[in-house]
Amino acid sequence: MVDTLGDFEVALNRTLAGLDLPPVTRALVERTVGKGSEHLIRSVLAHQLALPEVTAYGRVCHGRAEVLYEPAWLAYQKHYLDINGRFSDVYPGVIAGLSACRARGLAMACLTNKPLAFALALLKAKGLDGFFGHVFGGDSFERKKPDPLPLIKTCEALGTLPAQTLMVGDSENDAKAARAAGCPVALVTYGYNHGEPVRAVDADGFLDTLNELADCSSIGF
Structure with a gap:
């Protein structure tokens, strides 16, 4: 629904600056988002610590990313909450x-x-x-997507059967969760899919804009 790549980029780069690490590229952020903030932080730290300009100064040692994870996560939460929404835009048609x-x-x-x-x-x-009517985050349940648990719990909160609940997402992560939960799934074509073509993902339909939800007859809704 919201293009938050700018928020991720700014919050991550403020976090990395505080750790004396090089800034992250927008392309890396786009490939890495979607599996939860913890995964994002770990992936970015591992990538940045392996850059030549970092290793040249001998700043990398075994387990360095894990050592930095906790302070990075705490700093990231603060920076993200400070700028949340300021560098993001609602997609057309939402x-x-x-x-x-x-x-x-x-x-x-x-x-x-x-x-x-x-x-x-x-x-x-x-x-x-x-x-x-309900909003659930990555820390609302014991597991995150692509595990089906969050989607199953969301259906329970809505009072709907999974087979009668359309999951709208933007990545293979969402599609896998939907398939495992037994929900039909439609993917938007403009989001983040870890750098891979979204139309190659197993889904029941694709939407170029959420405005197309006005007529979901093509996928049985």
Whole structure:
């Protein structure tokens, strides 16, 4: 729903600067997001610590990324909350698509691997919070997507059967969770899919804009 790549980039680079590490590239962030903030931090640290300009000064040792993880995670949370939504934009068609679903009386929930506090603040900042009866983050359940548990629990909260609950996502991560939970899944074509073509993912349909949710007959809704 929201292009948050700018938020990730700024928060990560402020975190890395505090650790005296080189800034992350936007391309790396795009390939790495989607599996939760913990995974993002670990992946970025491992990548940045392996850069030639870092290893040339002998700053890398075995387990260095793990040593830096806790201070990096704490700093990242602070920086992200400070700038949450300031460098992000709602994708075109999102408001229209959500409004169309609400007009049809469809119950909606937001399920993300982003920490719940981040998600709630972002939805409010972008005026999207009023569309969802439930919001769940990556820390709301014992496991994250692509594990099916968060999606199964979301269906329970909505009072719907998985087979009758459409999962709308933007990556293979979302599709795997939906398949494992027994939900039909549609993927938007404009999000982040770890650098891979999203149309190659096993899904029931693809949306170029959420406004296409006004007519979901092509995937049985």
